[in-house]
Amino acid sequence: MEKILILGSGLAGYSLAREIRAVDESIELQMITADAGDFYSKPMLSNGLAQGKQSQDLVNAMAESMSDKLKMRIDTNCRVTAIDTERQQVITDRGEHRYTSLVLALGAKPIIPVMRGDAEQHRVTVNSLYDYHRFRQLLPQSPAHVAIIGPGLIGCEFANDLLSQGYQVSLIGPDPHPISTLLPAITGKALQQAMTEAGTHWHLQQTAAIMDQLAQGYRLTLTDASIIDCDLVLSAVGLLPEMQLATEAGLGTARGIVTDRMLRTSNERIYALGDCAEIAGFNLPYVMPIMNAARALAKTLTGEPTEVVYPAMPVVIKTPLHPIVIAPPQRGAAGDWQNHQDQQGTECLFHDPEGQLSGFVLSGKYVERKQSLTKQLPHLLPATG
Ligand SMILES: Cc1cc2nc3c(=O)[nH]c(=O)nc-3n(C[C@H](O)[C@H](O)[C@H](O)COP(=O)(O)OP(=O)(O)OC[C@H]3O[C@@H](n4cnc5c(N)ncnc54)[C@H](O)[C@@H]3O)c2cc1C
Structure with a gap:
């Protein structure tokens, strides 16, 4: 019996399940996810404050309702620990599951910068609904001071969101200007100016070396010995594709789990898409590539081998200040x-x-x-x- 097993309940996993159901009502589908499996829009994590959204407001559909709608078994809060490619089974912390086609939609994990100090464990990262819930719980009422490590796309989006609600924001990172890996200097500096006028304190061309606990809040010591006292430290220094399961199963990996244009990994029964995948040389951790990849893979998995096509896919950076x-x-x-x-x-x-x-x-x-x-x-x- 054919059975498609999807690992991960993010945009990649759910988009694929939806696309499969659009073309095939009956093929057996199962999803296993380490989180609660609720369907939400991840891009809203970095503008949820301005929209007045708590984590529960960001949920579009709970896991049970997605399971009913997509006629798919969903095992939530269940972590996959290994893939047995010979027996075509995945091993989880709650038993084993067979597949005839396996799809890795495992996302990416935050990079944790190396720091010293007695409070370095207290920094917060936001890459899931659960993280956002925790962030909202820890975020003091405005006005308060939030230090953001990482002046990249996500760091600047969070900074803009916090500024819009009256928070004081400091942005720290080695870059010469904000979002330096994606923006030419003139655009980065235009953003920097708009955010400065809104009250941002910039600490560029240096990193946070030490994070210590104060009686109230935290003290960051930067590499140039300057000090930032703040109420919360948000770390946004980038994401690394989740590749551990794939590597341990012997699949090819590079800047993601390597696939061809059919989304097929080096194992012919295993596919990958989303933030964890490097598809035909591209690791594109954005919404539009995922939608295109999901559409193509759904066809391939239901009997119509289809290569992914990527049109030009501009990304909007959510910094309304600029x-x-x-x-x-x-x-x-x-x-x-x-x-x-x-x-x-x-x-x-x-x-x-x-x-x-x-x-x-x-x-x-x-x-x-x-x-x-x-x-x-x-x-x-x-x-x-
Ligand atoms: C704050 C933020 C704002 C963004 N804004 C935008 C934007 O404006 N525009 C845009 O195009 N893109 C944006 N992105 C990027 C976009 O949201 C992501 O590319 C997309 O959501 C990734 O989906 P995914 O399904 O690949 O990964 P994820 O959503 O991370 O899902 C991964 C899934 O895998 C599961 N998983 C992982 N390991 C295991 C395991 N061992 N066992 C079982 N399950 C496992 C997880 O529990 C999770 O369900 C943003 C990203 C962030 C973080």
């Missing part, structure tokens, strides 16, 4: 940036040597150009044949 949208060029792509800045914001366009637009970063008023510019971008992964 709105930004990015469509980065492929890593290592040849070409040049043409950058423009005025009172309205910044417009940075990346052209390849033939003059074809192949990436952009827009900010401020220029985000309005997102749609017209996206139409000019080539597919990231075009259809073959």
Whole structure:
């Protein structure tokens, strides 16, 4: 009997289950997840404060209702500890489960920066609904001071969200400007200025070395010996694809669990998608790639082998103080940036040597150009044949 077993109940796992049910009502489906299995929108974790959302408000559907709707058994709060590829079974902390096709939708885990001090365990990361619940419990009433380690995309989104509710925010990191891995300097600096005007304290080009407990709150000592006293420390230094199960099962891994365009790993019965996967050379931890991958994989798993196609998929950065949208060029792509800045914001366009637009970063008023510019971008992964 065919049985598709999905590991993980995030956007990747649930999108796949939905797409499968859209084309096949009867194939046996099971999901196993280490968390409570409730379906929620992860992007809302970093703008939930401005929207007045507690963790329970972010739940779109509880696990039981998803199970009914998708006619799928869901084992919640159940951790998979190993994959036995020979017997086609997964081993969990509550028994074993067989599969004929196994899908890894295991997400990514926060990178924990190395720090010293008697309170370094108290820093908070937010990458799940449960984390958000804990963050909201620990967050003192505004006004209070939150130090965010990591001035990247997620760190800046949380900073903007906290500022909107009257919190004092300090952002710390080695970068020369915010979101430096994705933004050209002029856009990063435009964001920095808008956030400075809203009250952000920047501690760039240095890291937090020590976190100590105070009678009330915490003290961070930075690498340049400056000191930040605050009420909460949020760590947002990036995510690492969850690859341990795959590695231990002997599957190929690199910047994620390696798959081909059919989402197939180095084992022909095992597939991967979402934040944990590196699909045809791309590890894209965003919503749109997951939706495209889920649609293709659902067809493959129900008898119509289908390669994933990635159109250009711009990402909106949720910093309303200075709105930004990015469509980065492929890593290592040849070409040049043409950058423009005025009172309205910044417009940075990346052209390849033939003059074809192949990436952009827009900010401020220029985000309005997102749609017209996206139409000019080539597919990231075009259809073959
Ligand atoms: C704060 C924040 C804001 C974001 N904002 C945006 C945005 O605005 N736009 C955008 O495009 N993207 C955004 N993203 C990224 C996007 O949300 C993610 O790419 C997406 O949600 C990842 O889904 P996933 O299913 O791959 O992983 P996850 O949601 O992490 O799900 C992984 C699942 O695997 C389970 N699991 C892990 N290990 C095991 C195990 N051993 N056994 C059983 N189960 C296991 C977990 O319990 C979980 O259910 C944001 C991300 C964050 C953190």
